[in-house]
Amino acid sequence: MTAVSPVVKPVSQMRLAPGSTVNIQDISWEEFESILQELGEKRSLRVAYSKSTLEIMVPLPEHEKSKDLISDIVKILLKIAGKSYEPFGSTTFKRENIAGVEPDACFYIQNYQRMIGRRKLEPNDPPPDLAIETDVTSKTTLDAYEAIAVPELWIYDSKKLRIYLLRDGRYIESDNSPNFPNLPLTQIIAATVERAWQVGTVQALKEFEEVLDRSRF
Numbered sequence: 001m002t003a004v005s006p007v008v009k010p011v012s013q014m015r016l017a018p019g020s021t022v023n024i025q026d027i028s029w030e031e032f033e034s035i036l037q038e039l040g041e042k043r044s045l046r047v048a049y050s051k052s053t054l055e056i057m058v059p060l061p062e063h064e065k066s067k068d069l070i071s072d073i074v075k076i077l078l079k080i081a082g083k084s085y086e087p088f089g090s091t092t093f094k095r096e097n098i099a100g101v102e103p104d105a106c107f108y109i110q111n112y113q114r115m116i117g118r119r120k121l122e123p124n125d126p127p128p129d130l131a132i133e134t135d136v137t138s139k140t141t142l143d144a145y146e147a148i149a150v151p152e153l154w155i156y157d158s159k160k161l162r163i164y165l166l167r168d169g170r171y172i173e174s175d176n177s178p179n180f181p182n183l184p185l186t187q188i189i190a191a192t193v194e195r196a197w198q199v200g201t202v203q204a205l206k207e208f209e210e211v212l213d214r215s216r217f
Contacts, residue, residue, distance in 0.1 A: 019058065026052055031054075035054065046058075047101075048102070049101070049140070049144060050144040059135060065196070065201075069196050070134065073189055076205065084113075087106070090104055093106075095147050103128065110129050111129060127150045130152045132156070159193075159194055
């Protein structure tokens, strides 16, 4: 369910069903910052802001399982590839006066050293090298990611994984991840997520690692 409405205040008192999305237009940057402060950090609502539009979304229950599983998969891939990283969860990333977005999960890979020991983001910090979204991702959310310049974005929705790479300020869909080249990730990750619903997370991840062994990753 998606609705477009004038500003609703206080936003923290809005009651939305799981899977619902509300778009509030004509929101200034100052109002966006105020709404973030009002909502606080410990909340189920997720927000995105771009081009004066604020999007508020309540994830579906299955959203958490898919998000956690894909995060675990990324950690396995990074470990096997011998790559260091720093995870940053669903932190709010901002480009002042322009955009804000909260990934389901994200990772610093190329820039991991800058983020070691960091408890909060600073204005001059780089965006994460990889961000993950599970559920339908709107134009507002994609615009925000482009504005913040996240190099690689994974979107898992409707049993499909799509990989987007930032090129000249815009996302293009790709079959491959620069972080994990030569792996058919869109196929094996989607299969692993769906497999987890059948056999459980631990078994699905075990089978995923077996697939990697066979592929000599």
